[in-house]
Structures are given as structure tokens and as C-alpha cells.
Amino acid sequence: MAFRTSSFSLLTGIVLLALANHAAPTHAQTNIKRLLPPNGIDLPAEQREQLAARLAEIETAAASVADNPLFADVAILTKAVKLALEFNEFYNPQDVGKANRLLDLAAERIAQLKASAPAWRDASGLVVRGYTSRIDGSAQPYGLVIPEALPRDKPATLYVWLHGRGDKATDLHFITERLTKAGQITPENAIVLHPFGRQCIGFKSAGEIDVLEAMNHVRSNYLIDPNRIVLMGFSMGGAGCWHLGAHYADRFVAMSPGAGFAETAEYNRLTPDKYPPTYEQTLWGLYDVPDYARNLFNLPVVAYSGEEDKQIQAARVMERAFASHDRELTHLIGPGMGHKYHPDTLKEILKRMSTAAAQGRDRTPRKVWLQTKTLRYNRMFWVEALRLQQHWQDSRIDAQADDDAVTLTTKNVTSVRLSAYVKPGSKVVVDGQTLTAPAAPNDRNAWTLVKAADEWQWAKPRAAANNASPELAKRHLLQGPIDDAFMGPFLVVTPQGSSRHAALDKWVNMEVDHLRSRWQALFRGQMREKPADQVTEEDVRRYHLILWGDDQSNEWIARVLPKLPIQWNASQVAIAGKDYDPASHVPTLIYPNPLNPRRYVVLNSGPTFREAHDRTNSLQNPKLPDWAVLDMNQPPNDEFAGRVVEAGFFDEHWQPHGK
Numbered sequence: 001m002a003f004r005t006s007s008f009s010l011l012t013g014i015v016l017l018a019l020a021n022h023a024a025p026t027h028a029q030t031n032i033k034r035l036l037p038p039n040g041i042d043l044p045a046e047q048r049e050q051l052a053a054r055l056a057e058i059e060t061a062a063a064s065v066a067d068n069p070l071f072a073d074v075a076i077l078t079k080a081v082k083l084a085l086e087f088n089e090f091y092n093p094q095d096v097g098k099a100n101r102l103l104d105l106a107a108e109r110i111a112q113l114k115a116s117a118p119a120w121r122d123a124s125g126l127v128v129r130g131y132t133s134r135i136d137g138s139a140q141p142y143g144l145v146i147p148e149a150l151p152r153d154k155p156a157t158l159y160v161w162l163h164g165r166g167d168k169a170t171d172l173h174f175i176t177e178r179l180t181k182a183g184q185i186t187p188e189n190a191i192v193l194h195p196f197g198r199q200c201i202g203f204k205s206a207g208e209i210d211v212l213e214a215m216n217h218v219r220s221n222y223l224i225d226p227n228r229i230v231l232m233g234f235s236m237g238g239a240g241c242w243h244l245g246a247h248y249a250d251r252f253v254a255m256s257p258g259a260g261f262a263e264t265a266e267y268n269r270l271t272p273d274k275y276p277p278t279y280e281q282t283l284w285g286l287y288d289v290p291d292y293a294r295n296l297f298n299l300p301v302v303a304y305s306g307e308e309d310k311q312i313q314a315a316r317v318m319e320r321a322f323a324s325h326d327r328e329l330t331h332l333i334g335p336g337m338g339h340k341y342h343p344d345t346l347k348e349i350l351k352r353m354s355t356a357a358a359q360g361r362d363r364t365p366r367k368v369w370l371q372t373k374t375l376r377y378n379r380m381f382w383v384e385a386l387r388l389q390q391h392w393q394d395s396r397i398d399a400q401a402d403d404d405a406v407t408l409t410t411k412n413v414t415s416v417r418l419s420a421y422v423k424p425g426s427k428v429v430v431d432g433q434t435l436t437a438p439a440a441p442n443d444r445n446a447w448t449l450v451k452a453a454d455e456w457q458w459a460k461p462r463a464a465a466n467n468a469s470p471e472l473a474k475r476h477l478l479q480g481p482i483d484d485a486f487m488g489p490f491l492v493v494t495p496q497g498s499s500r501h502a503a504l505d506k507w508v509n510m511e512v513d514h515l516r517s518r519w520q521a522l523f524r525g526q527m528r529e530k531p532a533d534q535v536t537e538e539d540v541r542r543y544h545l546i547l548w549g550d551d552q553s554n555e556w557i558a559r560v561l562p563k564l565p566i567q568w569n570a571s572q573v574a575i576a577g578k579d580y581d582p583a584s585h586v587p588t589l590i591y592p593n594p595l596n597p598r599r600y601v602v603l604n605s606g607p608t609f610r611e612a613h614d615r616t617n618s619l620q621n622p623k624l625p626d627w628a629v630l631d632m633n634q635p636p637n638d639e640f641a642g643r644v645v646e647a648g649f650f651d652e653h654w655q656p657h658g659k
Contacts, residue, residue, distance in 0.1 A: 075139035076130035080171035143178025162233030202617030203240025254356035306337030
């Protein structure tokens with residue numbers, strides 16, 4: 001497929017880049033200052049030209065092995081140098097040496113692939129690998145620490161270590177460090193995975209998916225015991241550990257977050273008079289860990305703080321969250337320590353993690369806690385929430401499997417799937433109501449319950465449900481908000497013509513240009529992009545479609561617009577019972593694609609947190625809900641793409657509230 005990408009690979013393009021001035025730290029059309037990564041030093045033009053020419057030479061050689069399954073192990077190296085050149089990520093004259101070392105390694109790996117002898121695949125010690133992300137098709141790096149004496153014929157324990165914030169720790173510098181330093185922890189008889197997390201987005205959004213994809217790639221390339229995976233991290237990595245551990249507790253045998261942050265308002269010292277709009281406060285419920293505290297009852301959690309560290313605040317918040325559920329958080333404090341580990345305390349933490357790993361994870365525990373505010377995070381072990389009564393409200397399932405019955409206590413949940421402990425004729429008690437399981441599973445090999453008129457009942461068999469018209473409802477991975485589309489495979493679809501209004505064309509050009517640059521610089525990838533007249537039915541099947549323009553400039557908007565809950569024509573933009581002038585207003589929204597309900601369609605939006613929010617990872621959260629109307633009279637800035645006139649969430653059936 002022919003996608004436009006925002007990177008370059010031809011020799012002439014790279015040499016021209018090298019001869020030009022280094023990348024400006026501001027966005028060309030909107031004058032938005034880029035915070036991440038910061039702009040580097042000026043390299044001599046001759047040095048930049050030589051490096052760019054060598055990169056082009058290596059990329060030409062790499063093309064001959066592009067179809068090799070291990071190609072990402074090469075692509076991460078050339079990409080690191082490419083982005084360093086494009087965004088001027090050289091912060092010291094010696095950094096050019098880092099770039100050349102990565103190109104040396106790329107050339108070495110290309111030669112080994114051509115000889116069908118990739119030595120790094122079976123290497124021990126410090127190893128850097130790469131995988132191709134489903135989100136945007138980009139190569140993403142990760143580091144491994146593999147003990148020399150580790151038996152390769154037995155499933156190994158895996159420690160996932162999340163790094164701290166590094167504004168300058170771009171691909172070039174991350175990979176160099178992973179090739180030269182073992183890192184904070186080196187447990188015996190275990191592999192340590194260092195995910196990149198797309199550098200500096202708090203292991204949220206695409207950074208969250210990076211951790212999961214890196215874990216999956218390691219498991220597919222090395223013999224890993226899935227029941228002995230430990231999650232740890234410090235500072236930004238501690239924050240990532242808190243939220244990943246809370247959202248995916250059933251994937252880990254134990255976790256230990258160090259420092260970091262666990263929520264938004266208190267960490268940023270926000271008082272009610274300084275709170276953002278209500279919808280943004282609601283969206284704090286996506287990543288605020290206290291809202292998911294009960295999930296942490298599913299595994300051992302050992303929090304760490306330095307006694308003198310201001311970031312002890314995160315663990316204090318979680319101590320209160322645990323106490324609100326009559327639980328006590330294990331919190332080890334390094335005496336006299338600031339923002340670092342006390343060596344003795346770290347030894348104790350690693351001892352506890354090792355003990356938990358030795359015991360292993362129970363894949364079907366008899367007691368399960370599930371707490372969420374969104375169906376993106378809808379499962380713990382054998383218990384799934386399939387529907388909520390209302391998104392962004394506290395939702396729970398407590399499940400207990402005994403010999404004579406499975407007992408569930410729910411809150412704000414209207415459909416549940418159970419994949420263990422239920423069998424034909426067995427008793428299931430839900431919120432005090434007793435049901436008898438039917439003669440066969442009604443959902444493949446699982447059992448699904450639905451709640452209607454305050455009564456629980458068994459759902460129709462899956463085959464019958466599939467023959468009926470698909471219900472338009474919020475469900476796992478199709479629940480919003482707008483930013484959710486950028487956590488899965490997406491395709492940016494640009495206009496093939498002009499819009500009805502010149503203001504919209506100007507705004508779209510600025511915002512697409514901004515997204516293109518920001519996806520590279522901040523998200524460390526390259527977005528798939530096509531003009532509307534080149535999009536295929538296969539694209540519709542595979543990707544969330546990010547559509548820009550209006551129904552006159554973008555044929556795909558014209559195709560889906562009649563089935564969206566808005567009216568947008570030459571005379572009005574109308575949603576939720578209000579009208580706006582289309583000459584100066586643009587709608588943005590996320591919705592199940594009417595042409596493929598298993599994927600999203602997004603109108604006129606990229607990720608909704610912007611440069612002003614990059615100063616702290618705690619603010620890199622969604623800023624807009626499911627839909628919004630923007631006033632284009634206010635030019636895009638570092639906070640918003642335009643003045644937010646109105647914004648809201650769709651209900652559980654994807655209709656505007658109040659309609």
C-alpha cells in the first residue's frame with residue numbers, strides 16, 4: 001500500500017536536510033513551541049551532511065532485507081539517526097559518535113541478515129531489539145538485559161522496567177544507553193525488558209501500547225514464563241507502573257512503583273477554582289489510579305518512596321485509596337533518600353518481587369476484583385465487563401468462585417462475561433439474584449449475563465446474537481474518547497479537494513501539518529497518511545480513519561456523515577440540539593465507523609493533549625471527550641486546536657446526551 005509518511009529515505013532528501021538549518025523548535029505555521037524533544041546544538045554543516053549521506057547509504061542497503069522478519073532490529077537504528085537529524089536531537093558534539101555507532105550496528109545487522117546469521121537474536125548481555133507497531137507501522141526499540149548463564153531451554157522470569165522522564169532521551173540516546181548500561185536492576189536468572197514507551201509520554205496512550213507490544217514481542221522471541229512477569233519503574237516509570245499495573249493487573253505476578261505520580265489534580269496542586277472544564281475532569285478517570293485501586297488487590301504491590309522525595313505524594317495518595325477500601329498498601333521508604341532508591345530498600349523490594357515470581361501468577365484465581373470507569377479497561381482474569389450503565393462512573397465487579405457457586409457483586413455494569421468456574425447447571429449469584437447456568441456456554445466457551453429492568457439473565461447464545469443486527473453500543477475498544485483512536489491502527493485521510501469554507505481549509509492544513517510533525521517528534525513514529533481519493537476498502541477494514549475536511553473536500557466524510565449524530569452542511573453545524581456557523585466552526589468527534597463498526601472514524605482531530613501539556617507527563621491526558629465544536633476564529637495554539645465552544649460525551653448508544 002502506498003502511504004505518505006513524514007520521514008524521508010532518499011539520498012537527495014537527506015542531503016538537502018543535512019545542508020539546511022536544523023529543525024526549528026516551533027511549528028512553522030502556528031508558531032507553537034515544541035517542548036519535547038528540546039532543540040539541540042548546531043552541528044557543523046559538513047558533519048551533518050556526512051552523517052546524512054551515510055544514513056542514506058545504510059538505508060539503501062537495508063532495503064534489500066526489508067522483508068526479513070527481523071528487519072525492525074535494523075529499522076530502529078536508522079530511524080534513531082533519521083529523527084535525530086530531522087529534529088536536531090544532538091545535545092553534545094559527541095552525540096555524532098552515537099549516531100555513527102548505531103549506523104555501524106545497522107550495517108552489521110544488515111550483513112548478518114543477508115548471511116542468514118543474525119547473531120544478536122541469540123545474544124546475551126545487553127541487547128537492543130525492535131518490533132513494528134500496529135498503531136502506525138513504525139519500528140520501536142526496546143532494550144534487554146539477558147544474563148550470560150540464563151538457561152535458554154527453560155521459561156524465564158521477565159522483569160519489565162519502566163524508565164524515568166528524559167526530555168532528551170530520544171531513540172538515539174535511549175538505544176545507546178541500552179547498549180552500554182544494564183540499568184537500575186539486574187535480577188539473577190531473569191531477563192529485564194526496558195521498553196522505550198515512545199520516549200516521554202508517561203507510558204500512556206501510544207506509550208502504554210508500546211509496553212504491551214514490547215512484552216508480546218519478547219514473549220514471541222524468547223522463552224518467557226507468562227506467570228512470572230514483574231512490573232517495576234521509577235519516577236515517570238513509577239507513574240507508568242502505577243497505571244499499567246492498575247489497568248492490567250492480571251498480566252503481572254507482582255509490581256513495585258517507585259515515586260512518580262498516581263493522579264492529576266493533587267499532583268499538579270490544582271484547586272477547584274483552577275480546575276479545567278468538567279468533561280476534562282471526567283477524563284482524569286482514564287488514568288487516575290485511585291479510580292482503579294481495587295484492581296491492585298489482584299497482585300502483590302510494593303510501593304517505594306525516598307523519605308525526602310516530594311514524589312512520595314504518589315504513594316500517600318494510594319495509601320488513602322487503599323484505606324478507602326479497607327486495605328493497607330505496602331509502602332517501603334528509603335531513609336534519608338531524595339529522588340532515588342536506598343540500596344538496602346531496593347534489595348528488599350527485589351527480594352519480595354523474586355519471592356512473588358517464584359510462587360507464580362494464578363491464571364484463574366478464585367477471587368477477582370475489577371474496577372474501571374471505561375470499557376477500554378474491562379477485564380481481570382476470567383471476569384469481563386461487556387457493558388456499563390454509564391461510562392466514567394465508578395464500575396465494579398467482585399467475583400468469588402466457590403465449589404457450589406460463583407458469586408458476583410456489581411456496580412454500574414449491565415453485562416458480564418465469565419470464562420472460568422461456570423459449567424452447565426451450576427449456580428451463579430449476581431447481586432443477590434440466583435441463576436442456573438444453561439446447558440451450554442452462550443458465548444463461545446464463556447458465559448454471558450445481561451441486566452435488563454434491574455434483573456440479571458443469561459444472554460442469548462452468541463450465534464443467535466451474531467445473526468441479529470449489531471447493536472450500536474459502547475464496548476471494549478469502541479468506547480471513546482477521541483484519543484482512543486490513536487491507541488490502535490489508524491490512517492490519516494486528508495482532503496482530496498477544497499472545503500466549502502476557506503477558513504476550514506486553512507485550519508485543516510495547519511492541524512494536519514501539526515499532527516504530522518508532532519507524531520514524529522513526540523510519539524516517535526510516522527503516521528500512515530493518504531489523500532481521500534486513494535483510500536481503499538481494505539484501509540477501511542484495517543484502520544481507524546482519521547478524516548480531515550468536510551463532506552465536500554473529503555469523500556469519506558461524505559460517505560459517513562449521514563450516519564453520524566450531527567448535521568453538517570452549508571448552513572449549519574448542529575449537534576446535541578445546538579447550531580453553529582459552519583463558516584467559522586468545525587466539529588470534531590469519534591464514532592464507530594458506519595462503514596466498518598469494528599473500527600472508529602474520527603473527524604478533524606489528532607491526540608487532544610498538546611505542547612503546553614508536555615511540561616509534565618501528568619498532564620498528557622485526553623483534553624476533549626467524544627465530540628466537540630471548535631471556533632476557528634481562535635488560531636490553534638499549544639493548548640487547543642481552536643476555542644472549544646461546546647464538548648460532550650456520547651451516551652452508551654453513541655448518541656449525544658440530552659438528545
